[in-house]
Amino acid sequence: xxxxxxxxxxxxxxxxxxxxxxxxxxxxxxxxxxxxxxxxxxxxxxxxxxxxxxxxxxxxxxxxxxxxxxxxxxxxxxxxxxxxxxxxxxxxxxxxxxxxxxxxxxxxxxxxxxxxxxxxxxxxxxxxxxxxxxxxxxxxxxxxxxxxxxxxxxxxxxxxxxxxxxxxxxxxxxxxxxxxxxxxxxxxxxxxxxxxxxxxxxxxxxxxxxxxxxxxxxxxxxxxxxxxxxxxxxxxxxxxxxxxxxxxxxxxxxxxxxxxxxxxxxxxxxxxxxxxxxxxxxxxxxxxxxxxxxxxxxxxxxxxxxxxxxxxxxxxxxxx
Numbered sequence: 652x653x654x655x656x657x658x659x660x661x662x663x664x665x666x667x668x669x670x671x672x673x674x675x676x677x678x679x680x681x682x683x684x685x686x687x688x689x690x691x692x693x694x695x696x697x698x699x700x701x702x703x704x705x706x707x708x709x710x711x712x713x714x715x716x717x718x719x720x721x722x723x724x725x726x727x728x729x730x731x732x733x734x735x736x737x738x739x740x741x742x743x744x745x746x747x748x749x750x751x752x753x754x755x756x757x758x759x760x761x762x763x764x765x766x767x768x769x770x771x772x773x774x775x776x777x778x779x780x781x782x783x784x785x786x787x788x789x790x791x792x793x794x795x796x797x798x799x800x801x802x803x804x805x806x807x808x809x810x811x812x813x814x815x816x817x818x819x820x821x822x823x824x825x826x827x828x829x830x831x832x833x834x835x836x837x838x839x840x841x842x843x844x845x846x847x848x849x850x851x852x853x854x855x856x857x858x859x860x861x862x863x864x865x866x867x868x869x870x871x872x873x874x875x876x877x878x879x880x881x882x883x884x885x886x887x888x889x890x891x892x893x894x895x896x897x898x899x900x901x902x903x904x905x906x907x908x909x910x911x912x913x914x915x916x917x918x919x920x921x922x923x924x925x926x927x928x929x930x931x932x933x934x935x936x937x938x939x940x941x942x943x944x945x946x947x948x949x950x951x952x953x954x955x956x957x958x959x960x961x962x963x964x965x966x967x968x969x970x971x
Contacts, residue, residue, distance in 0.1 A: 652734070653697035654766035658758035658965035660744070661686045661790045661797060662821060662932050664879040664924055665863045666886045669843050669853065671801065676783045678801045679843070680856035683863045684790045685934070686797060687821060688814070688962025692755035695739040695970075696725070696763040702735035709740045721760065724784045728761050728777075729768040736764075744957065745828045757781045758791035758965040766967055774964070778808045794963035796867045798860070814961035817870050820940045822933045823957040824947040826903035835927040838890060838897040846893040852885055872936065876922035879934070883924045890927075899928050903952025907931040910946045919943070 661684040669679035746752035765772040782789030790797045795814040866875035890897040921935035
């Protein structure tokens with residue numbers, strides 16, 4: 652009745668910003684991401700008939716704020732007639748700060764819950780459940796380069812290239828470690844409701860997804876860089892034009908962008924992407940890692956940098 656699992660966050664290169672069905676949490680467009688390896692969330696799930704209610708401990712502290720989403724996810728995996736559960740979560744990176752912590756958390760949660768409930772669930776089924784709670788969590792069930800396709804009734808997710816096929820490096824510049832002021836879900840709703848750019852964003856997503864997929868399959872770094880940066884900037888333009896606007900960037904975010912642009916002008920293989928938060932992620936060829944990290948470390952306002960290669964999808968751990 653107990654199981655432990657680990658999952659890594661994923662960084663979307665082609666974003667899915669917006670939901671086609673809010674109630675079912677279905678994305679409005681497909682997306683393409685890379686799963687990291689050195690950042691992780693570990694989840695322990697233990698069902699017990701001695702518990703009157705579900706319990707959540709997050710990084711060694713009781714957490715009631717996230718508990719409703721955790722309980723809803725437990726219900727979707729194990730059923731509403733399940734025993735109550737004690738859930739322990741631990742992450743080695745800032746949560747709710749635009750680093751895909753919910754993706755790794757719910758990916759690990761569905762894997763641990765399925766095992767603790769004595770189920771034999773396939774990866775796609777668990778990915779769909781995770782995605783119904785946190786849209787990007789579906790991609791963290793898979794490793795390497797991951798594509799999510801959104802259809803009318805559900806989502807399909809698959810690895811299009813394993814991590815070792817094209818071992819890129821992701822250098823993360825953390826510019827704020829606190830929780831972001833507007834959740835991704837709220838920002839998506841706001842964007843869809845009143846941003847004048849939202850319809851154009853959706854219209855261009857399929858072409859961006861094809862371009863990025865082809866770039867990955869051909870290992871065409873220049874093409875992947877161009878489409879990823881453009882897709883990122885379009886997403887944030889949608890947010891900026893919402894009413895009220897959603898602006899996650901800070902001065903350090905802009906400084907990091909300028910640092911990446913400077914490296915590009917010098918001929919280095921690096922590009923940036925920014926999710927719903929102020930943290931900049933620089934993707935580069937492995938031999939550029941030290942140079943890119945040094946450049947971002949030198950930007951005013953950067954709290955710290957983290958480096959990760961590409962990694963595997965969610966997996967079970969040996970229970971304690």
